Amino acid sequence: MTDGRRRPSRPLRRALPWLLASLLLASIGLPSVAGLRVVSVAPEVGVAHPLASSENRTVNLTDRPSFTPQFVSVPAGTSVSLHLVNVGAYPHTFTLSATPGARLLPSWTPTAVDSFFEKNGTLANVSLAPGTEGWANLTFNASEALDTFEFASLVPYQFQSGMWGLVNVTSTTPGVELSENTTDSLSFVPNVLSASPAHYPVVVAVLITNEGNFGHTFTIAPQSNVTLLPTNYSAYFSAHPPLVNSNIPGQPGRTVWANFTVFGPGVYQYICEISGHFANGMYGFFYVGVPVPAPPPAPSTAIVDSGVLVGSAILLGIAVVFAGMSSLAGRFPPRSNPPGPHS
Ligand SMILES: [Cu+2]
Structure with a gap:
């Protein structure tokens, strides 16, 4: 039986293509396993909550420079205290326009912005050194429902760099x-x-x-x-x-x-x-x-996440089973030969 002598070298050779194919399968499978993970909604910018009267809000003043949140809802007919926190290393101001609907133009110079507020007045004007906090107490009456008031930082070029926001006065319906x-x-x-x-x-x-x-x-x-x-x-x-x-x-x-x-x-x-x-x-x-x-978790320091690990473990398991099966296949007794003409 010449077949019998070759058999011992065959299991590994037979297993190898299966193993390679399975690894290829795994490599194709990994990204799709990762892709199956549902991506949550688009980057979360903020959550608007149903309005409650006399609710206090915190507005952070940052060095980006920016106000966070940029948009603040205040119900008409109530008083709201804005808690202003300078979380940056630079001075900022919270300067709220007294003119409903008026918008500052990004093309304005710092002098033009200053003169706008000098001419039209402010509902609040709070200067905050780095790391300090302050309050802006706002009251809007019912007739101001639907009005919008812009706020900005008057430190030169902070408004022009995006440090502005809006107070939206909502109705009391x-x-x-x-x-x-x-x-x-x-x-x-x-x-x-x-x-x-x-x-x-x-x-x-x-x-x-x-x-x-x-x-x-x-x-x-x-x-x-x-x-x-x-x-x-x-x-x-x-x-x-x-x-x-x-x-x-x-x-x-x-x-x-x-x-x-x-x-x-x-x-x-x-x-x-x-x-x-x-x-x-x-x-x-x-x-x-x-x-x-x-919100989506902060980027993990892990190189692969657990979902990918589980997926690759499953696919590698399949690879091992295939490899094992193919190597064992060679060990089964061959089917009995058809009766020879001489038997
Ligand atoms: Cu649109």
Whole structure:
């Protein structure tokens, strides 16, 4: 039996291609295992909460330079104290315009910004040395509902570098009230809204402020837990009319109320229908009566995450089984030869 003599060298040779193929499979599989992990919603900029009267808010003044949060909602008819914290190493100011709807232009020089406030007045003007804190106590009466007031830092060139924000005064209508902003960088700020209504249906009012020159829409899906794509939203909204489709005129400081009714809890996606805006990331999610997912974890220092490890372990296990099977295959007794002509 010549076959019998060769057999001992065969198992490894037979196993090798299986092993290589399995490793290849594993290498193809790893990225797809990683890809299966659901990426959470677009980068979280902020969470708007249902407004509560006399709620105090903290606004951080940073060296980026920026105000965080940049947009603050204050209900009309109440007093709100803004807790101002300079978290940076440079001085900053929180200087709030007294003129509703007025916008500072980024092209203005520091002198022009100063003279605007000198001429038109301020609702608050707090200078903060590095590491210090202060308060701005604000009261808006009912007639100021829907007004928007800009704040900025008067330290030269901080406003021009982006250190500004808006106080959005919302109405006192019952129900859930939220505020939202649209930007020329084609985004909703924040892109995550949340509310925990006590009952359904619930009337929701979103005060939308356009900070830029581009027009936008606030168009929200009527069904919860539907994820729209730039390629299918038109067809979707044709079949399922949006809860609301508000046009936000392209003018800095313009405000529009989007009022709609939500009939049950869930996650409702909203988008801008202006051509190309959704595809550029202009969308957000409204979490109604369900928890907002935790923001994506900070990048891990681990080289691979646990999901990838599990996936590769499974695929390597398959590789070992294949290798083992193929090496054993050679050890099974050969099928009995067909009877020879001489037997
Ligand atoms: Cu848009």
